[in-house]
Amino acid sequence: MKTLIIYTHPNHQSLSFAFLQKVIQGSTENPEISEIKVLDLYEEGFDPILVFNKEKRRRDMHADPKLEKYRHQLLWAEKIVFIYPIWWGRPPAMLLGYIDQMFASNFAYRDKGGLLPEGLLKGRSVVCISSMKGPALYPLFWLHNAHKVLMKKALFQYVGINKVKFFEFGNMESPKGKQEQKLNQIYRYFRRLSS
Template sequence: MRILVVVGHPLTGSLTHALAAAYAQGARSAGAEVRVHDLAVTPFPHDPASRADLRAPDGDTTHLDPAVAALVDDVRWAEHLVVLHPQWWGTYPAVLKAYLDRVMLSGVTFRYRSGSLPTRLMQGRTARTVMTMDSPGFWNRFAYRDAAGASLGRATLAYCGYRLTGRTTFAKVRFSSPEQRTRWLATTARLGTRDAARRGAARPSAAPVPA
């Protein structure tokens, strides 16, 4: 299993980072090959200079900034994508939105079709999301209308063809105890082990880019 872990937090040392490390360790212990995009320390140009920076005609990324092209290559490589992030202002930090804009490109993860829904180029691949938040669950559902889940899970990952295998939310972080956080880390490590142990669950529809 080839797994890409995306840490969607702009500051190092966060709980999101600890959860990502636990997931990666669990996955590797079960034999998965894991790559990590830590957006707190991964430099890439957040703002596109032109519309061409948001397109990859026929999958061609040679026109992109090399840092962005390398991130795209890892997305193509991965059979399973895991995105971890905190809930900020009802959704997720700007650094994660910039990442999605720059790497989930037309021609790579989906292809437009005239007058119909796009071709979902990530079909056969799977994804999981893990979110931390201070809000109680009922507030996220009724006040925020689960904006993060709709934006990331449905409007982005499912739109590109990923099959969502799980969505985990840890709350309320600000009021959690060290013991509770330890349990969250153990839960996330088990998710990594479980995902890595799946056999034949992910069969990418397109050949991965050579590493």
């Protein structure tokens, strides 16, 4: 199983970075996972800003030469792991900018003229690992599960990815947040993960 990890946090002293290390550790010890690639969007200097003008049209984004490397990564991957914090009830703008550009028409999906498009990234699966300061049930009850709906229905299912697993950890800035327990949960999950 070829695994692409997309890490989105500007601080390598963060809990998100600790989750990244546990994903790598568990994946490395898992004989089902043959290869691992890590894309650190901040370290990479990924430009999340969309630009459309006379020379750069949205309909051509699927062929933008500046994004070719990232398209190859997504096509290569059988499992895609996203690691990010929840800020203001949603993923960071850096990750949303990546999504805006990478999950483009004629690369991630193709319009068929009906209600839903043809998803072109079928056969892949996704794991989202997110953490937040607020309580774990805050997104469910206060935000009507907006984060998961955004990621699973509006994005992944739209492009043909139906197998999506969420780890959404709350109270992560609290001394009672059980951070070590949650880090070990992620390590064990990836150590045992099978396709």
